[in-house]
């Protein structure tokens with residue numbers, strides 16, 4: 001699947017957490033507030049399909065990330081960390 005311009009690289013777990021889980025702080029059970037932000041990437045990346053070790057991106061790519069901040073204890077958690085905490 002070709003993606004130009006933007007990239008969402010969620011694992012199944014992360015997607016599931018994002019859609020269905022109660023967003024509670026792992027340290028204090030406070031309310032987590034979702035933040036969406038992106039990183040623009042123009043760097044090299046591995047391309048295992050063509051056998052080339054590195055391929056230059058044609059266009060800068062937005063890579064989206066979610067972060068959750070606790071309203072109570074001010075802790076900040078990346079989505080991946082929260083998703084992988086759940087059993």
Ligand SMILES: [Zn+2]
Nearest residue numbers: 025028070073
């Ligand atoms: Zn907290």
